[in-house]
Amino acid sequence: MQIVVDENLSLTDYFFSSFGEVTAYAGRGIYAENLKVADALLVRSVTKVTPKLLQDATALSPTHQRVKFVGSATIGMDHLDVEGLRAMGVIVANAPGCNAQAVAEYVVTAILMVQPKRALSDSFTLGIVGLGNVGTRLNRLAKRLGWRVIGVDPFVTHADIEQVTLAEMLPQVDAVSIHVPLTQHRANATYHLMDEQALALMKPDTILINTARGPVVKEAALLADFNLSQSSGEPIRSVVLDVFEHEPRISNTLLANLAIATPHIAGYTLEGKARGTEMVYQAFCQWQGIKPQLTLEGMLPSMPKLFDQKYSLLEQLPQLLPQISSMHADDLALRACLKQDSSGEQSIDPVDFDRLRRDYPLRREWSSYGDQG
Ligand SMILES: NC(=O)C1=CN([C@@H]2O[C@H](COP(=O)(O)OP(=O)(O)OC[C@H]3O[C@@H](n4cnc5c(N)ncnc54)[C@H](O)[C@@H]3O)[C@@H](O)[C@H]2O)C=CC1
Numbered sequence: 552m553q554i555v556v557d558e559n560l561s562l563t564d565y566f567f568s569s570f571g572e573v574t575a576y577a578g579r580g581i582y583a584e585n586l587k588v589a590d591a592l593l594v595r596s597v598t599k600v601t602p603k604l605l606q607d608a609t610a611l612s613p614t615h616q617r618v619k620f621v622g623s624a625t626i627g628m629d630h631l632d633v634e635g636l637r638a639m640g641v642i643v644a645n646a647p648g649c650n651a652q653a654v655a656e657y658v659v660t661a662i663l664m665v666q667p668k669r670a671l672s673d674s675f676t677l678g679i680v681g682l683g684n685v686g687t688r689l690n691r692l693a694k695r696l697g698w699r700v701i702g703v704d705p706f707v708t709h710a711d712i713e714q715v716t717l718a719e720m721l722p723q724v725d726a727v728s729i730h731v732p733l734t735q736h737r738a739n740a741t742y743h744l745m746d747e748q749a750l751a752l753m754k755p756d757t758i759l760i761n762t763a764r765g766p767v768v769k770e771a772a773l774l775a776d777f778n779l780s781q782s783s784g785e786p787i788r789s790v791v792l793d794v795f796e797h798e799p800r801i802s803n804t805l806l807a808n809l810a811i812a813t814p815h816i817a818g819y820t821l822e823g824k825a826r827g828t829e830m831v832y833q834a835f836c837q838w839q840g841i842k843p844q845l846t847l848e849g850m851l852p853s854m855p856k857l858f859d860q861k862y863s864l865l866e867q868l869p870q871l872l873p874q875i876s877s878m879h880a881d882d883l884a885l886r887a888c889l890k891q892d893s894s895g896e897q898s899i900d901p902v903d904f905d906r907l908r909r910d911y912p913l914r915r916e917w918s919s920y921g922d923q924g
């Protein structure tokens with residue numbers, strides 16, 4: 552069997568080499584040409600997989616049966632034409648929840664970094680938009696920190712989260728964190744969910760964090776929000792972005808105004824990436840009609856136990872974060888990539904953005920340091 556993979560997947564040899572030949576390419580560089588003799592395609596979020604891609608591959612090698620399994624080791628699926636692929640008989644799988652804990656920990660870290668004093672006060676209120684795997688994990692962490700949580704999700708109800716509408720939530724929170732899939736052309740679509748109207752409902756000092764998908768926050772509205780504060784002499788809003796509307800290109804006009812900017816690595820823990828591949832492996836085994844034999848058991852190195860259950864998360868995190876989080880360095884590394892582009896503007900080059908992601912020193916989740924949740 553021929554298996555084509557994005558080079559950015561973890562542990563592909565461990566999980567897949569017994570099935571056949573595994574060939575890796577840069578995720579943004581997987582073309583029909585690379586899939587001529589492929590039976591399965593394993594991607595992350597940067598490879599757009601459509602029926603056309605697979606049909607083009609078949610046209611290049613008509614005697615080969617085309618790709619029959621597409622697995623994405625990610626939570627998000629907006630890069631896959633799931634309906635179109637399934638309609639042509641392709642098995643499509645993703646990895647729901649694989650890196651949800653990583654993202655939840657990223658959000659708490661960002662809030663504590665941006666406004667430590669405010670976040671440590673007992674009246675801090677967090678708004679969570681999207682109460683799926685990430686949103687519910689973030690709710691759990693936030694409650695452990697003593698924060699009040701308000702959630703928005705038109706599709707689910709959680710007994711332990713106070714749920715309101717977006718318009719009701721935005722004026723009353725100290726931070727808003729977005730955890731919705733990117734959707735378009737349907738009821739409650741999330742494309743540009745955070746637009747001029749939404750930003751206008753927020754207090755000027757409410758922190759905005761987007762780790763979902765770039766186009767959920769309308770970049771032009773964000774820039775207008777910054778301009779409005781600047782022109783009235785007010786401090787600009789604290790905004791943390793891990794994803795960008797025009798990713799992988801980021802203009803300095805945007806970057807210079809962000810409190811924290813990271814290159815789409817909120818989910819990049821060793822555990823999150825490894826689980827993503829493991830979940831795709833399980834779906835792959837199901838496709839092959841065999842029982843999965845391999846697990847992650849014993850595959851991840853153990854870490855020193857830094858958390859002490861005698862103390863609360865709130866008491867320990869401020870001291871531990873410098874040791875267990877790379878957020879400050881991640882932000883600096885991204886900003887260090889600014890250079891003049893062909894239009895004479897300063898921006899982050901997509902090649903640098905992808906390099907930072909490929910070479911990212913994967914963080915560890917707090918449980919690996921002894922946090923028992
Ligand atoms: N930056 C990163 O590294 C990562 C980003 N992500 C992104 O985060 C997104 C969320 O992840 P999960 O929580 O695991 O997904 P999930 O599918 O478990 O939950 C998403 C939730 O959003 C809700 N939702 C949909 N439309 C909504 C709307 N208009 N308003 C409010 N809620 C809405 C859904 O009902 C669902 O409960 C993913 O789709 C992915 O795009 C996920 C992992 C890592």
Ligand SMILES: O=C(O)C(=O)[C@H](O)COP(=O)(O)O
Nearest residue numbers: 559595596597625626627818
């Ligand atoms: O899981 C998701 O959804 C994500 O956004 C991924 O963590 C992003 O990682 P890459 O697919 O771009 O490596």
